[in-house]
Amino acid sequence: MNTLNEEPKRQQRLGKHWARRTHRVLGVSSVTFIFLISLTGLVLNHADTLKLSTHYISGPVMLGLYGIDAPPVETAFEARGVIFATADNKLFANGQLMADEVEALRGAITKDDVIVLATDNEFFIVTQSAELVERFAPDVSGLTGRLGTDGQLAVADIDSHQFVFDTNSMRLQSLPGITNVTWSQAVTPSQQQVANIAATSLGKTLSWERVLSDLHSGRILPTVGRYLADITAICLLYLCVTGIFLWFRRR
């Protein structure tokens, strides 16, 4: 009988215990953060399967949050009415992405029925409809400074030495003394093309994996986010400790 009377009192004491009260308050208040961390963690665990690194966010709000601006157009050249430009290590043809991992463009010329492009360290053969036929990085020391033509040959100026570029074998041959070379001149792309380049480039800048990873770690919000993540982690640890403590007390 005595025991029966004491049990509700014990429960009442336990209910008022500081550990239970703080456990309850912290548990309820950290629900949102725990839910966010668990959900993003789950999704990130399957990032490869879900192809999160190759799916991108292009919304202006998110890009603004990350301070990502449109990349400037480095250089642009025109051939057969197509404007070729490099920006953010990408090659664009009339504002459309053509190739990744590209250095600055140094010239664009027409040779026979194709267009030849030269970057610092590569040559590109492109059709008149701006389809990439082949790209090739010759093993030469030095960077291409200019690309031109004497009307028949594609001539590259590499460290002030003239080379002829064979578009079939994709080989460079040192051939000094070529005269009447018309060097490709840089042009300024239209505003519409710059806008297209910006849209295409920005569209492949911020991956879902990066955003979810930052959400998971709290880095999505500068400074504050990290502290919020720290507080959530401390809350979780506290909930673990007080949970075990209360479980033992009840027994």
Added chain:
Amino acid sequence: MGSKSLISLVFVVSIALYGALAIAAPGVYQTRTEFLQEALGTEKPDSDVVWMNAELRNVVTKVLGHPPAMLRMRYWYDASRTAWIIDEIGKEKPITLGIVVENQEIQSFSVLQFRESRGWEIRYPFFTNQFAALRLGKSRSMSQDIDGISGATLSVRAATRSANLALVLDEYTKRRTQAAATTR
């Protein structure tokens, strides 16, 4: 162990770890000229191209899981071998691979350039040796499975796709040569 000995040990281990990481870092492991010299015994071997016609484009798209990036693929060859340099994206950046095929079997497989921060372990022989003597199996896939590397899944997949592509294109060039010889 005295404190001086402990400090020395930590210093030596740190230097060794740093050295190991520096060696393993992404970068150019072999230039194209070096690869061709090793593969075909000359710096400037004969080269030819394979044009991606509609039929081949479908096959390549099936092998790679995406359409080919270029309209033609260059390869180098001698009397019995073909050498292929293939750029294939692992996670975000292309991995440059050099593959030599002889008698429809992979003779050598090497990573020429790795640009990403993770997955460079595929350059080591414990991985690349798996490709030796592999050939095309059923439905133009590889004759044997390739063991993966933990943490380098996407690089392993890119390497496997590239090896498969080299075998498919080598087979195509052989058929093309035979057809040309028959026509003559």
